[in-house]
Amino acid sequence: MTANGEEGWYGWPDSDEYEALRETWPDVERFDERKALARKMQQLYRDFVGTVLLGQAVSPIARRKTLTGLIEMPALTPMWNLQKA
Numbered sequence: 741m742t743a744n745g746e747e748g749w750y751g752w753p754d755s756d757e758y759e760a761l762r763e764t765w766p767d768v769e770r771f772d773e774r775k776a777l778a779r780k781m782q783q784l785y786r787d788f789v790g791t792v793l794l795g796q797a798v799s800p801i802a803r804r805k806t807l808t809g810l811i812e813m814p815a816l817t818p819m820w821n822l823q824k825a
Contacts (some may be wrong), residue, residue, distance in 0.1 A: 743790055753790040
């Protein structure tokens, strides 16, 4: 999640404060400090509304009835478990 405005993709959100926090992320080593930084970043991102989700995407697939073992996942269709029936 970035908010670099004109330097990013068309329509990207713009927040200098969020980008400053994001740049400090790699330098934070302790888990509790990183957790606190993540909370600040999430709150700030929600406050300036960086993303508005408008719907849901579905990737329909077609397969033969003779194939078994299909693992249903929302983002991809793994092929490693398929077998002929």
